[in-house]
Amino acid sequence: xxxxxxxxxxxxxxxxxxxxxxxxxxxxxxxxxxxxxxxxxxxxxxxxxxxxxxxxxxxxxxxxxxxxxxxxxxxxxxxxxxxxxxxxxxxxxxxxxxxxxxxxxxxxxxxxxxxxxxxxxxxxxxxxxxxxxxxxxxxxxxxxxxxxxxxxxxxxxxxxxxxxxxxxxxxxxxxxxxxxxxxxxxxxxxxxxxxxxxx
Numbered sequence: 001x002x003x004x005x006x007x008x009x010x011x012x013x014x015x016x017x018x019x020x021x022x023x024x025x026x027x028x029x030x031x032x033x034x035x036x037x038x039x040x041x042x043x044x045x046x047x048x049x050x051x052x053x054x055x056x057x058x059x060x061x062x063x064x065x066x067x068x069x070x071x072x073x074x075x076x077x078x079x080x081x082x083x084x085x086x087x088x089x090x091x092x093x094x095x096x097x098x099x100x101x102x103x104x105x106x107x108x109x110x111x112x113x114x115x116x117x118x119x120x121x122x123x124x125x126x127x128x129x130x131x132x133x134x135x136x137x138x139x140x141x142x143x144x145x146x147x148x149x150x151x152x153x154x155x156x157x158x159x160x161x162x163x164x165x166x167x168x169x170x171x172x173x174x175x176x177x178x179x180x181x182x183x184x185x186x187x188x189x190x191x192x193x194x195x196x197x198x199x
Contacts, residue, residue: 009144009168013107016146016167017078018043020105023153024076027103028066028194032059032079035174036107040078042177047193051179051186057086060104064094067102067162070194074101074156081108081128081166088131094162095136101159104132105152109171132164139163 017039021029029049031037037051050066052059059079067075084106094102106128132140138161141151152165180186188198 008109008171011143011145011167011169013109013167013169013172014039014042014174016149016169017107019146019149020076020078020152023149024074024156027074027076027156028070028190029076029078030059030063030066032056032077032083034080034083036078036080036083037179038174038177039107041179042174045179047189049179050190053181053183056083057090059083060087060090060094063102063104064090064097064099067099068097071099071101073194074103074159076156077102077104079104079106081106084128085126091132091135091137091164095132097162098136099162100138102162103152103156104164106164106166107169108166109169128164128166137161137163141165143167 013035017036021040021043027048029040031040031049031051033052033054033056037053040049041051050062052062055062059077063075063077084104108128129140129142139155140163141148143152143165148165148167155161155163191198
């Protein structure tokens with residue numbers, strides 16, 4: 001059985017990410033490692049992007065801290081199913097904090113794309129929308145076509161709650177578009193975009 005050909009979703013992830021970022025121009029974006037970072041960078045590099053190269057499972061937790069520190073800004077996480085599965089505990093923390101300005105978009109192809117396209121737990125029964133609801137997030141929705149961009153955008157731009165969108169994408173490989181791997185540069189550029197001095 002060729003696991004990489006198992007059907008999970010129909011959305012082109014590059015097209016979806018580009019449309020979402022264009023619709024949320026003021027959002028502070030935190031990316032999960034691997035493909036989501038490539039997708040965000042391919043949509044157009046910007047100083048309000050914080051790319052994670054490692055720290056698997058840490059994107060939502062980092063974004064939670066950012067959302068608490070910047071309550072007047074919209075914070076948008078763009079990550080994958082494997083990365084979010086490793087950071088499930090962060091959803092409970094987000095729900096407990098009752099913040100209003102954090103949105104998580106999980107690009108879910110049902111596979112661990114960075115390690116060989118093994119099936120992830122979302123192909124084996126884990127429902128991330130159900131998990132998000134159980135953790136007390138304000139909204140959670142499955143997204144199966146491009147029309148989901150508009151609904152997510154409304155949540156991101158109005159900052160009226162925290163939530164998660166599980167976006168069912170095709171299990172396909174795309175050419176890698178690699179942002180800078182210089183963590184100090186990424187950090188200081190992001191700080192400068194928020195009006196803070198480098199350190």
